[in-house]
Amino acid sequence: MAALALDAIRSDASISVRTYEAIRAAITATNIYEIEPTQLRLDERELAARLGVSRTPVREALVRLEHEELVVSVPRRGYSIARKSKAELLEIIVVWAALESMAARLVALTASDGAIASLREIFATFEGGRIAAHLDEYSDANLRFHQRIIELSGCETLRRTADGILIHVRSIRHRTIAENDRFEKSIVDHMHIIEALEARDAELAERLVRDHALALAAHVDANDNDL
Amino acid sequence: MAALALDAIRSDASISVRTYEAIRAAITATNIYEIEPTQLRLDERELAARLGVSRTPVREALVRLEHEELVVSVPRRGYSIARKSKAELLEIIVVWAALESMAARLVALTASDGAIASLREIFATFEGGRIAAHLDEYSDANLRFHQRIIELSGCETLRRTADGILIHVRSIRHRTIAENDRFEKSIVDHMHIIEALEARDAELAERLVRDHALALAAHVDANDNDL
């Protein structure tokens, strides 16, 4: 439990919601694949005590988190942080590919030129091969890029659906970006995607985004055998 | 001991979960777009009394339902059944299109011939133009067809994600199927989709499914102004 960095909760919104946000943030900030299995347990009372609230809002928060599959509950045995199996992670990437490729289509068809241009700026600081030296920041930028495509689609439902699985995608991307020069290919892919969007080629943009995501899935499938 | 064929005892779902299922079923069985706005209110105490449970499981159930956007909660003013605006319904169709088209791709690439053939059977009873006389059953079959594509993808995460928005898609399809001969076009589309899957043409199947769904969105956008 000490592995979770719990922040104090905000003062607006209901205690339930703030509790949810606090626990969610704590899980998000933790590399859940690298902590002891015993640390995955979430003790209602301990969470309540540490957050300074009663068990009721903690339980409601856990119910929410269970729904977005961040935690799992075993009846009568409580909640623990959900670790996805490799097969599940692959499925998540497939869903992400579906959502992001649809988003790319919408961006190509409806986004403003300025909006599309903003995609380039995300990688502006990484020109000239300085990626390897700033792998963490590049990994963040990478994720932001994909998130931004979904944002620019203007489809709120798409964004919310994607948000639900974002946490898992984040951990995948974070772990795989450092592996054998994938970032070289990655940045080339991104530029092609941006070009397709700028050319307003919806079909191409959709396909490139999908294939980029599915390539990640294939990579994880082939390489990450320790999941 | 091994001689006894013991099944695990019915781990009768918790009251919370059963409460959730009961409320969900009740909402699903109601045409939420045709009842008085005052009927949309969900009173915790009343629900608890009618279900014979306390308010706690009712609240947990409502939290779950809120997460899947079947109900909305206004802080300090309680829960009510969520009616989607037209814009939101259009977005939902877009998300559905994204998920189902990805599913179609997977089906074309991985499903067995028998599985694909089962898609035809769904419409077997509607041959010979008997659709108009059995519009309700056709509407159901229609929905089952689209659900089945997602099932056949074999991607559980895809299925669960789609399930979350299924209720809304159902109500849309149900209301629009009766409108001006859409079912004629609809059944032709479906046959083309099946043919593409049988031909293992992933690109075509994906496109047909997507366009079929987006055509529904366009239809709703143009026709259903009373949402």
Next chain:
DNA sequence: GCTTGGTATATTGTATGCCAAGAACGAGAA
């Protein structure tokens, strides 16, 4: 020493009570 049953303890699941925020309603004044 190992197995097995019993008991204590810890922890979740559910019910209930209290409180505070809004809404509804009524009374009084303009």
Next chain:
DNA sequence: TTCTCGTTCTTGGCATACAATATACCAAGC
């Protein structure tokens, strides 16, 4: 008559008490 202010009542939010069940530990018998 209408507007406004105050009171009451409804209703959700949270805490806590109680019940049900799983786990761990210990003791007794083989």
